[in-house]
Amino acid sequence: MTDLHPVPPELLLAHERWTARDRPAQPAPHWFPHRWTARLPEHADFIDTLPNPISREAVASQFVDAGDSDEAALRAFLAAMIWGHGRNGYGAYRTAAVLAASDHAGEWLSEALQTTRAAGGPAGFEYLAKHRLKGLGVAFATKYLYFCVTPESKVTPAPILDRIVRHWLATHTDWQPRLDWRIADYQRYCDLVVHWSDQLTEPAGTVEYLMFASGLGTASQWTDSREHATRPPLNSNADANAVLAALDEAADAFEALTEDVTPEDAEDFERGLRALKRIVVARSHCGPQTN
Template identity: 40%
Template structure:
């Protein structure tokens, strides 16, 4: 593996994900890209593979559906029988690279993670529940990005990337960025607070869905308080 993994590198490794032999490296690279240097990334990824019988076969099946029928169909298949400990935030990262790598005429499945979800809530008033694999929520998200992409002359995947970059530039995050640049200057208090909130939200992927849903409401309110507190 290279020292830096970007979207292009992860897409390249997903080209053979429709086979069990290709699904495993595709999934691992997608998780490496998603977690970056976060210390618990390797443990959480290993847990998905270790505690789901035939996890690799299941990932290959999802990749085949994505290749033949598109990302929405693959999301529905995953929702029918989710892999334990693989939530929507990181599961859609796998779907993104699988659909981007397999040129079958279908659109690239956009990522829906905590960073994008929080941006949509703050800037569009759209609250999406991603504590479980809910096809209706993902379809609503894809429809919104598709409408924006038509207005902008971009792909839905590119719109998601712009949202992600906007959220990172506004909030700052040492956990969910694509550029792992280090600076001698400490980040401002607002960025540290937002990064902490995002870390907690990411950890909710492993919580009971009912507890996670209640917690996210409190986290959203804390985010608004943080934004108001340092904006004045």
Template identity: 40%
Template sequence: MPESIDRAEATRHAARSTTPEGAEAAFLVAMIWGYGPSGYGAWRTARVLAENPRAADRLAEVALVARDRGGLAAFRDLADRPLRYLGVAFGTKYLRFVTAAQSSEPAPILDAVVRRWLATHSGLRLNIDEWRPAVYEDYVALLTSWSEELALTADTVEQLIFRSAISQEGSAAWGEQWAIAADAAMPPPARKAHAMLLELDRLFDTAEVRLAREARRHLDELARIIQQDWAD
């Protein structure tokens, strides 16, 4: 493994994801990419693999569905038989790299960062506390329509949303160099608060459904208050 992992590296490791051994390796790399330097990432990833019987086999099954029928079908398959402790945010990270390795149409990631950006900039509020195929289908349809207008792929549009969101929220782990000026315009207390909210969101991405649902409305309200205070 290299010292740093980008999307291309994670995609390369997903090339053999249709076998249990390859799927487990692809999943590990996707989780390393997704969690970054977070101290709880290793424990949460191990929990998915340890507390789901034949987890690697199940991940390989999903990869086969993704290869043969596409990302939407793979999402529906996971919704029908989800892996415990693997939520939409990190599940779609796995799906993204598996589909990118198997086809020319990667399944776009839908996590808390993208969800919050969409709520702020488009008014679209997506419930990702559970595996809801209809919600993901609406999300993919929206990205597809934007991608056609911009002459980009839906996956590229998701990446642009993600980079914009994390840069605005002041995440030291994920911020883009080209957007540092925009981040600098935010007062230091607001930058710190946004970074804390991002970390909390990532924690609840892999929490039990009941806990995530209870926390989500409070996190959304905190984000709204911070944004309003900054604007004022």
């Protein structure tokens, strides 16, 4: 591991606030089972067994036996995607599209799980980078890989890397990882998180969650609203990042409707979205978010 940053003051502060509130677990997001069973009827029986709301712990329990077969890995993947999308209305559509796009989805997810458990998060990431499931980006791929590493594992963990964490790193360090399957970037990110987890004596998942929660800037389905009630005013970059992320989610949701709209409507929507992003960036003086 080289060129590792010390724990940023902002992460130390986030950790201090979190421990002062008795180390609350990440809130479990609610989700819409009927949307998932409608999009993935062949998995309806399994989906119906999942709790609502669904916590990290509930998802982790689905990974205990996920290495037994391709089908088991596929079910574990579905649990991770349901947790990751939460209330997002387009999550079932996007996940079904990922699985439908490849005849090897179960096989590759199983191999990625086995690789991650044997050699660590970066190795699992490299496997998925070379065996790409169309429509599965880095953010949700790492949500799957995160659960592949069990607490008993001695390998490098697989912390989640999404747009919020990426922007947090860009704001509080001099480095911003890419979200376009750069293996070296994910390796460096894992090294950073492991280094900081050692310094804070916390699991890697806790370090990632603290960055994610403080990087959101506003309360959401994945953060504890009590934190935001006691925090000082948020800076414009954090607020802008939350708005830009929400606009990206709106674009993803609209993508699920494109079969029912005219090309003219789609063009109008994209034009309006670009205009809104320009306004947010201009008023906050923050860099554009391209992922």
